[in-house]
Amino acid sequence: MNKYFANSQLFQLINAHFKELIREPGVLFWGIVFPILMSLGLGVAFTQKTDVVRKVAIIETNDDGSNSLTKSDSLLNFRAQEISDLSTDSFNYSITIPDEQLGNTTFLFRKTNWQHAMLMLKRGKINLILNEKDGKTEYHFDPLNPDAQLSYIKLSALFGKNDIKPVTEVGSIKPLTLTGTRYIDFLIPGLIVMNVMMSCMWGISYGIIDRRSKKLLRRMVATPMKKSYFLLSLITVRFAMNFVESGLLVLFAWFAFNISIQGNYAALLAIFMAGNFAFAGIAIFISSYTANTEVGNGLINAVVMPMMVLSGVFFSYHNFPDWSIPVIQKLPLTMLADGIRSIFNEGAGFGEIYLPFGILTLSGIVFFSLGLKIFRWH
Amino acid sequence: MEQPVIEVRNVHKSFKLVQAVKGISLKIAAGSFVAILGPNGAGKTTLVEMIEGIQKPDQGEILILGKTWKNNEDELRQVIGLSLQETRFIDKLRVSETMSLFASFFKLGKDRVDEVISLVGLEDKRKAFVVNLSGGQRQRLALGIALLNKPKILLLDEPTTGLDPNARREIWDILNKLKQQSGTSMILTTHYMEEAERLCDYIIIIDKGEILKEGTLDQMLNDEQGEKFVEFSLKNPPGQLPTTHEFPSKISWNVEDSKGRFILGKVDSQLPLFFDYLKNNNLQLNDMECRRLTLDDLFTSLTGRHLDE
Ligand SMILES: Nc1ncnc2c1ncn2[C@@H]1O[C@H](COP(=O)(O)OP(=O)(O)OP(=O)(O)O)[C@@H](O)[C@H]1O
Ligand SMILES: [Mg+2]
Numbered sequence: 238m239n240k241y242f243a244n245s246q247l248f249q250l251i252n253a254h255f256k257e258l259i260r261e262p263g264v265l266f267w268g269i270v271f272p273i274l275m276s277l278g279l280g281v282a283f284t285q286k287t288d289v290v291r292k293v294a295i296i297e298t299n300d301d302g303s304n305s306l307t308k309s310d311s312l313l314n315f316r317a318q319e320i321s322d323l324s325t326d327s328f329n330y331s332i333t334i335p336d337e338q339l340g341n342t343t344f345l346f347r348k349t350n351w352q353h354a355m356l357m358l359k360r361g362k363i364n365l366i367l368n369e370k371d372g373k374t375e376y377h378f379d380p381l382n383p384d385a386q387l388s389y390i391k392l393s394a395l396f397g398k399n400d401i402k403p404v405t406e407v408g409s410i411k412p413l414t415l416t417g418t419r420y421i422d423f424l425i426p427g428l429i430v431m432n433v434m435m436s437c438m439w440g441i442s443y444g445i446i447d448r449r450s451k452k453l454l455r456r457m458v459a460t461p462m463k464k465s466y467f468l469l470s471l472i473t474v475r476f477a478m479n480f481v482e483s484g485l486l487v488l489f490a491w492f493a494f495n496i497s498i499q500g501n502y503a504a505l506l507a508i509f510m511a512g513n514f515a516f517a518g519i520a521i522f523i524s525s526y527t528a529n530t531e532v533g534n535g536l537i538n539a540v541v542m543p544m545m546v547l548s549g550v551f552f553s554y555h556n557f558p559d560w561s562i563p564v565i566q567k568l569p570l571t572m573l574a575d576g577i578r579s580i581f582n583e584g585a586g587f588g589e590i591y592l593p594f595g596i597l598t599l600s601g602i603v604f605f606s607l608g609l610k611i612f613r614w615h
Numbered sequence: 616m617e618q619p620v621i622e623v624r625n626v627h628k629s630f631k632l633v634q635a636v637k638g639i640s641l642k643i644a645a646g647s648f649v650a651i652l653g654p655n656g657a658g659k660t661t662l663v664e665m666i667e668g669i670q671k672p673d674q675g676e677i678l679i680l681g682k683t684w685k686n687n688e689d690e691l692r693q694v695i696g697l698s699l700q701e702t703r704f705i706d707k708l709r710v711s712e713t714m715s716l717f718a719s720f721f722k723l724g725k726d727r728v729d730e731v732i733s734l735v736g737l738e739d740k741r742k743a744f745v746v747n748l749s750g751g752q753r754q755r756l757a758l759g760i761a762l763l764n765k766p767k768i769l770l771l772d773e774p775t776t777g778l779d780p781n782a783r784r785e786i787w788d789i790l791n792k793l794k795q796q797s798g799t800s801m802i803l804t805t806h807y808m809e810e811a812e813r814l815c816d817y818i819i820i821i822d823k824g825e826i827l828k829e830g831t832l833d834q835m836l837n838d839e840q841g842e843k844f845v846e847f848s849l850k851n852p853p854g855q856l857p858t859t860h861e862f863p864s865k866i867s868w869n870v871e872d873s874k875g876r877f878i879l880g881k882v883d884s885q886l887p888l889f890f891d892y893l894k895n896n897n898l899q900l901n902d903m904e905c906r907r908l909t910l911d912d913l914f915t916s917l918t919g920r921h922l923d924e
Contacts, residue, residue, distance in 0.1 A: 256712065260707040457720075462720040615670070
């Protein structure tokens with residue numbers, strides 16, 4: 238190896254931080270695996286609500302002039318309330334089934350065409366598509382998604398109870414195992430972005446605060462070390478680790494579940510890097526002052542926890558109240574998750590992600606420079 | 616003297632609750648080894664870190680090689696070697712890797728790393744993780760890192776605190792070797808008298824942020840020829856010793872161990888005065904010891920406390 242290179246500050250710093258990382262399996266576990274497990278638990282807890290809203294798309298049948306009403310048409314006519322707001326993603330009808338013991342269930346229906354219904358499904362806005370063909374009702378959903386299963390069971394019960402033509406033949410189930418529409422397709426990008434956030438926040442922030450509390454930071458800046466190299470090396474090591482970890486996760490999911498990346502690879506890389514950069518900036522910012530590792534813990538959690546819950550890592554944030562959706566969509570983790578999901582599952586490219594890419598990069602720059610301004614080396 | 620390597624002029628530093636340094640001035644000549652001696656909380660670390668450019672004085676001026684820290688940081692960092700009172704290096708990095716990392720900050724290569732590792736006697740620990748080093752080995756690692764750049768000015772904050780006498784002597788040997796070989800100037804803080812006596816030619820005693828006394832070891836101990844240190848206890852110890860005009864020395868009375876101490880200028884003429892003083896005040900002597908003055912005695916007689924209390 239080039240001698241000058243081997244003796245250079247930056248190389249030695251990267252080398253040291255990399256070795257430190259791979260030699261401490263506990264860091265990998267507590268920094269990555271444990272938050273995953275914990276947030277998994279949280280995610281489950283947050284989905285159990287008493288009042289459940291189930292969102293369903295109904296495929297509009299081609300008007301063939303037969304004038305006969307489909308089952309769903311008559312059901313909606315009898316029981317449903319019409320919703321007047323007609324923006325693209327809103328729902329047309331709602332039916333509420335009161336249940337004092339288990340909580341009310343509200344069904345929201347959206348009449349739309351197949352293509353749009355699939356898009357809504359991929360984005361997690363609905364988890365079941367109802368299609369009526371030749372008098373038979375077809376239910377399309379991912380059989381591995383328990384929430385969708387429940388929707389199916391409840392909905393088929395609803396159909397039976399309504400004095401509409403009794404269903405002798407049970408509506409046939411068409412499992413949606415098409416790549417890009419299953420829960421696993423939703424989950425993998427979620428896990429990737431969660432890993433990026435956790436690893437940046439715990440790795441970089443905690444690393445800096447820990448070194449400050451051990452007086453190592455103070456010792457290092459009492460040499461001619463370039464301060465920017467120190468930060469750069471921490472960030473570089475994290476980026477590399479995140480890249481490898483995400484790659485392994487995708488590879489695993491490809492083998493085990495046959496997931497695929499339908500969109501542009503370069504765009505995927507770009508938004509991945511932008512996300513890393515944004516979280517590295519936030520990490521530097523929140524670790525810029527305190528020398529107390531417990532305060533550090535609190536700060537990191539204050540940033541990480543809300544996004545873990547809100548940004549749709551494990552389940553779609555479209556289940557949150559409507560007023561909160563625009564706020565949620567502006568969180569960095571949401572932007573990264575939505576961007577990566579659209580590339581994985583909807584075949585998106587640069588055209589679709591340039592906005593989140595720009596915002597993430599910009600917030601990285603802003604937080605990084607703010608953090609450097611108040612950074613306490615001693 | 617020629618231009619001092621370090622000049623501190625009337626430096627003050629306060630924290631929220633304490634005035635840690637209250638107007639200290641000192642000059643360090645090139646090539647000299649200076650000990651700053653003082654008990655816990657005296658302000659040693661605060662003073663040294665201000666000299667190191669790590670803390671900023673509230674008031675006063677510090678010149679290193681005639682230059683201030685402001686505007687000259689890059690240049691000064693190159694010629695200073697230091698060890699902080701307490702640094703924990705990266706746990707899972709090996710000794711040689713840690714040295715190489717710090718060497719790279721000074722653009723130094725493997726050769727210098729090997730040299731320093733053998734200088735501080737860590738050859739058989741070069742592959743050990745820092746986390747597995749003993750206290751003494753860690754202190755030697757910190758010392759080695761301080762020596763990497765062959766510093767003109769070496770600043771060591773309590774380099775042997777917490778070590779057993781053997782480990783302490785090993786570090787003294789390394790520093791004594793350095794003193795003979797190079798023109799390094801050194802400031803070292805310590806609680807240990809013996810350390811100051813063994814290593815340093817100039818000693819500054821500070822307490823509560825102020826210099827109590829300074830000078831060469833000989834100057835300090837032999838200010839007046841033949842000074843003796845006296846320690847005594849009484850059969851009927853009082854809460855406080857009565858003040859006296861007939862006896863010239865200042866007697867300090869320690870309530871905790873019920874002992875009185877003073878420094879005697881001339882034994883033949885002054886000791887009888889002490890007995891007169893006891894008699895006049897109805898105090899009965901229980902035990903008495905009279906010996907040559909040491910630094911510890913000097914400190915105790917100045918402050919009424921021991922150095923390593
Ligand atoms: N960052 C700080 N914030 C508040 N008080 C401080 C700070 N640093 C030092 N002090 C206080 O200033 C005084 C001098 O502390 P300093 O560390 O300089 O003492 P020291 O002589 O090095 O003591 P020791 O022998 O225990 O290392 C102490 O009372 C200490 O509590
Ligand atoms: Mg100290």
